[in-house]
Amino acid sequence: MVTSDSKQQVRPPVSRRRSLLTATFVAFFVGCLYSMWDIGVNPLTFWTERQDLFNLLDRMWAPRIDEPRLVWEAALDTFLMAFAGTALGVFLAVPIAFLSANNVVKNRFVRGAARAFIVVTRALPELILALIFVRVYSIGVLPGVLALGLHSIGMLGKLFSDSIEQIDTGPREGVVASGAGRLQEITTGILPQVIPSFIAISLYRLDINFRASTLLGLVGAGGIGLQIRAHQGSLDYQQLLGVTLVIIVLIAIVEIISSRVRAVILGHDDGPKKKSVLATLGLGHTVEAEDFRPADGASAELPFDREALRPPWNRDRIVMWIFGSSCLAMLILAFTVPDLSFIEMIQGFPQIPEIFNNLIPRNMDWWEDRWGELLVETIQMGFAATGLSLVFAIPTAMLAARNVAPARWVYNAARSFILGVRALPDLIVAVIFVAALGLGPQPGVLALAIGLYGFSTKLFADSIEEIKEGPRDGVRATGASGLQETFTSVLPQAMPAIIGHSLYVLDVSLRASTVLGIVGAGGIGFPLVQGTRLFQFELVGGLLICIFVLVYAIEILSAWVRKQVI
Amino acid sequence: MTDVEGAIRPTPNHADLPPVVEVEGLVKTFDNGRVRALDDVTFSVPEGQLCVIIGLSGSGKSTLLRHLNGLHEPTAGSVTVLGGRVDQLKGAKLRALRTEVGFVFQQFNIVGRVSCLENVLSGALGRLRGPRFGVLSYPKRFREEALAQLERVGLGDRAFQRTDTLSGGQQQRVAIARMLMQKPKIVLADEPVASLDPEISGQVMDLLFRACIEDQITVVCSLHQVDLAMGWASRLIGLQDGKIVLDSPVDDDLTQERVMDVYRRLDPEGRKISEYGTSVTDLS
Ligand SMILES: Nc1ncnc2c1ncn2[C@@H]1O[C@H](COP(=O)(O)OP(=O)(O)OP(=O)(O)O)[C@@H](O)[C@H]1O
Numbered sequence: 006m007v008t009s010d011s012k013q014q015v016r017p018p019v020s021r022r023r024s025l026l027t028a029t030f031v032a033f034f035v036g037c038l039y040s041m042w043d044i045g046v047n048p049l050t051f052w053t054e055r056q057d058l059f060n061l062l063d064r065m066w067a068p069r070i071d072e073p074r075l076v077w078e079a080a081l082d083t084f085l086m087a088f089a090g091t092a093l094g095v096f097l098a099v100p101i102a103f104l105s106a107n108n109v110v111k112n113r114f115v116r117g118a119a120r121a122f123i124v125v126t127r128a129l130p131e132l133i134l135a136l137i138f139v140r141v142y143s144i145g146v147l148p149g150v151l152a153l154g155l156h157s158i159g160m161l162g163k164l165f166s167d168s169i170e171q172i173d174t175g176p177r178e179g180v181v182a183s184g185a186g187r188l189q190e191i192t193t194g195i196l197p198q199v200i201p202s203f204i205a206i207s208l209y210r211l212d213i214n215f216r217a218s219t220l221l222g223l224v225g226a227g228g229i230g231l232q233i234r235a236h237q238g239s240l241d242y243q244q245l246l247g248v249t250l251v252i253i254v255l256i257a258i259v260e261i262i263s264s265r266v267r268a269v270i271l272g273h274d275d276g277p278k279k280k281s282v283l284a285t286l287g288l289g290h291t292v293e294a295e296d297f298r299p300a301d302g303a304s305a306e307l308p309f310d311r312e313a314l315r316p317p318w319n320r321d322r323i324v325m326w327i328f329g330s331s332c333l334a335m336l337i338l339a340f341t342v343p344d345l346s347f348i349e350m351i352q353g354f355p356q357i358p359e360i361f362n363n364l365i366p367r368n369m370d371w372w373e374d375r376w377g378e379l380l381v382e383t384i385q386m387g388f389a390a391t392g393l394s395l396v397f398a399i400p401t402a403m404l405a406a407r408n409v410a411p412a413r414w415v416y417n418a419a420r421s422f423i424l425g426v427r428a429l430p431d432l433i434v435a436v437i438f439v440a441a442l443g444l445g446p447q448p449g450v451l452a453l454a455i456g457l458y459g460f461s462t463k464l465f466a467d468s469i470e471e472i473k474e475g476p477r478d479g480v481r482a483t484g485a486s487g488l489q490e491t492f493t494s495v496l497p498q499a500m501p502a503i504i505g506h507s508l509y510v511l512d513v514s515l516r517a518s519t520v521l522g523i524v525g526a527g528g529i530g531f532p533l534v535q536g537t538r539l540f541q542f543e544l545v546g547g548l549l550i551c552i553f554v555l556v557y558a559i560e561i562l563s564a565w566v567r568k569q570v571i
Numbered sequence: 572m573t574d575v576e577g578a579i580r581p582t583p584n585h586a587d588l589p590p591v592v593e594v595e596g597l598v599k600t601f602d603n604g605r606v607r608a609l610d611d612v613t614f615s616v617p618e619g620q621l622c623v624i625i626g627l628s629g630s631g632k633s634t635l636l637r638h639l640n641g642l643h644e645p646t647a648g649s650v651t652v653l654g655g656r657v658d659q660l661k662g663a664k665l666r667a668l669r670t671e672v673g674f675v676f677q678q679f680n681i682v683g684r685v686s687c688l689e690n691v692l693s694g695a696l697g698r699l700r701g702p703r704f705g706v707l708s709y710p711k712r713f714r715e716e717a718l719a720q721l722e723r724v725g726l727g728d729r730a731f732q733r734t735d736t737l738s739g740g741q742q743q744r745v746a747i748a749r750m751l752m753q754k755p756k757i758v759l760a761d762e763p764v765a766s767l768d769p770e771i772s773g774q775v776m777d778l779l780f781r782a783c784i785e786d787q788i789t790v791v792c793s794l795h796q797v798d799l800a801m802g803w804a805s806r807l808i809g810l811q812d813g814k815i816v817l818d819s820p821v822d823d824d825l826t827q828e829r830v831m832d833v834y835r836r837l838d839p840e841g842r843k844i845s846e847y848g849t850s851v852t853d854l855s
Pocket residue numbers: 601602606607608626627628629630631632633634635762
């Protein structure tokens with residue numbers, strides 16, 4: 006009965022798009038596997054190297070902090086550095102985001118320039134920026150603030166402009182129809198809609214910047230990283246662990262607070278709550294009798310009770326005021342507690358174009374063949390760490406997704422576990438692994454994989470929680486087992502998110518690989534650091550351009566794949 | 572094709588056959604007893620019967636059907652399906668029973684991102700061991716069987732199209748093919764055509780009931796449309812606020828008047844008000 010014709014029918018047809026996608030996936034897997042093999046890591050490496058790791062842990066135990074006061078001050082400096090950096094980033098990113106939004110600016114060149122600026126700032130690693138700024142402003146918090154601020158423009162500008170482009174056109178047209186000017190159109194028709202997401206995005210960035218700021222000290226930019234560097238230098242492993250634990254706890258606290266505040270601001274109850282943050286704050290222009298004055302100039306009474314014009318003090322508004330005033334307070338603290346001088350910062354600005362000008366290579370004298378090898382090693386580290394982390398992340402994500410986890414306690418345990426792992430800054434883990442396993446790409450990849458594992462597990466688990474329940478009911482009703490149900494109804498639904506996030510993990514992994522060399526963990530990072538130390542700015546610039554090309558290529562590729570798998 | 576046509580259909584004497592569904596004193600409350608969705612429901616369905624449940628929105632139709640394959644647990648009472656106590660079965664035994672009970676959902680509940688064939692194939696999961704991902708992870712024999720089922724619902728040419736690119740009626744037909752793939756003894760259908768337009772509704776109901784008659788499957792189906800119900804059912808059960816208010820074979824004694832009574836609401840004083848009107852008829 007089975008003819009060759011019907012044989013054909015029960016296999017999915019081959020299409021160009023399908024084969025291209027398959028080729029991309031095969032390339033991705035082969036890339037990960039080959040890199041892991043070449044560098045000499047695999048999922049069992051943690052097990053086979055356990056002796057060295059335990060030895061080091063033994064030397065680290067028990068954690069100690071000799072000067073708690075110093076550590077506390079450094080921690081406060083670190084947070085304020087992150088805060089000021091984020092504030093600077095937001096301040097610079099908002100106008101750029103408006104310039105790059107296609108529903109605000111019609112001129113393609115202006116928009117293109119703004120986009121390019123966003124892409125470039127995102128590709129400049131904050132650690133390298135910090136290194137460069139340390140050359141200009143000397144050791145301290147200021148280089149850190151500038152590095153964080155400049156690097157943040159990339160992500161903030163991109164996400165801000167995305168949310169501007171997603172606004173409802175209705176309210177805006179309403180404002181335009183009432184005869185408003187161009188600026189009024191933006192402040193009344195656009196701003197109220199985007200401010201909640203702007204705040205949420207900024208808080209998210211604060212969270213990221215705080216993680217980054219704990220490391221900036223490694224290159225001399227102030228904060229708690231300086232202590233890590235000191236203890237690493239003096240081989241004082243007990244204090245190294247002590248300070249690391251403090252950092253982990255602080256990062257976890259900042260993450261919890263920032264996600265809570267984000268939830269309050271975005272209104273996580275499903276109700277139709279889309280109130281503008283400005284209105285909640287009761288800010289903006291209060292209606293005065295002036296506004297009601299008839300054209301002939303006769304004096305006018307307000308047609309209603311004055312009190313009714315002020316929003317009532319409800320819970321939302323109180324929360325928003327507390328949030329707003331604490332932001333202001335922290336900004337003031339940021340310029341008073343650490344030795345961060347606003348004047349110095351402003352005075353430094355004119356030098357920045359000069360610095361970047363120095364970075365542009367005039368010729369190819371900076372190139373050495375070693376750089377090519379190191380760049381390849383960097384790419385391999387990125388792929389290897391991605392592969393290693395994904396092997397562990399996808400199964401864990403199933404346990405950490407509320408709707409798929411086999412039991413409530415499993416979910417809670419998995420979520421707490423990944424929160425803990427996420428709080429480990431990868432460079433600090435790299436410092437520790439380098440101490441245990443020696444210099445080279447292997448400890449770097451292992452450290453990076455741990456960081457990416459925590460990060461990607463959370464992304465995967467969150468998107469698995471968003472899948473629709475209906476198809477699961479449908480498959481369950483056929484008598485499928487739990488595992489079958491997961492593979493048949495959960496995975497296909499989560500697939501676009503899993504692929505998209507995996508590519509994002511690769512992107513993050515490659516960026517991170519470029520700086521691991523700072524702590525001796527292989528890749529292009531080492532010559533980058535040497536280059537800034539020795540004022541070889543053209544070398545640094547040349548290498549940065551190489552990194553940029555690499556990162557940008559991955560970004561274009563992942564944009565294409567994402568479009569194919571929606 | 573059999574000679575089955577709309578309401579003109581041989582009505583076997585079902586009462587002689589053993590019941591495949593038995594519900595005894597079923598009570599279901601939600602929100603700690605504040606919502607009483609089912610209130611002392613008792614009935615049984617003999618093999619081969621085409622039983623349709625009608626009632627207003629919120630009368631408990633979905634809740635009742637979901638109890639029959641263990642998607643809900645009863646607050647009180649018992650549910651026996653094909654000789655197994657659905658309310659007590661757990662794990663593998665419950666899944667084994669579910670493979671014999673097909674379910675067609677109002678919202679189709681298919682996986683939109685995958686091909687039609689893959690959705691139909693998932694109906695065979697109960698017959699297979701281990702997880703499956705992608706069409707090619709199913710044995711060829713199953714793929715051919717699934718294609719045959721798709722052809723049966725008239726979608727053989729759409730096997731490798733993404734399911735969410737089909738129209739609503741076509742998606743429900745894929746869901747019906749998935750259910751047929753399961754080779755069930757009983758089919759539970761929860762308002763299978765409520766989200767389709769009247770024309771398509773008729774076609775889909777036709778397909779569903781024809782296939783079930785052909786494969787000798789017992790049907791328990793909830794419906795909004797009284798005309799469709801009267802056209803296909805061999806028995807009507809009317810639900811009102813979780814209670815059975817009508818249970819009758821579809822014959823000449825079952826007047827339109829009696830059926831429409833199910834669609835009346837009770838106001839707090841116990842008087843009946845018609846669904847759309849505001850006039851109150853005093854019952855006393
Ligand atoms: N998960 C639940 N939690 C709380 N209440 C529920 C739940 N499921 C159903 N109910 C309530 O039980 C009652 C019966 O609901 P059910 O969905 O069974 O009605 P229905 O007859 O299927 O209505 P429809 O025709 O709109 O589908 C309703 O009052 C509903 O609000």
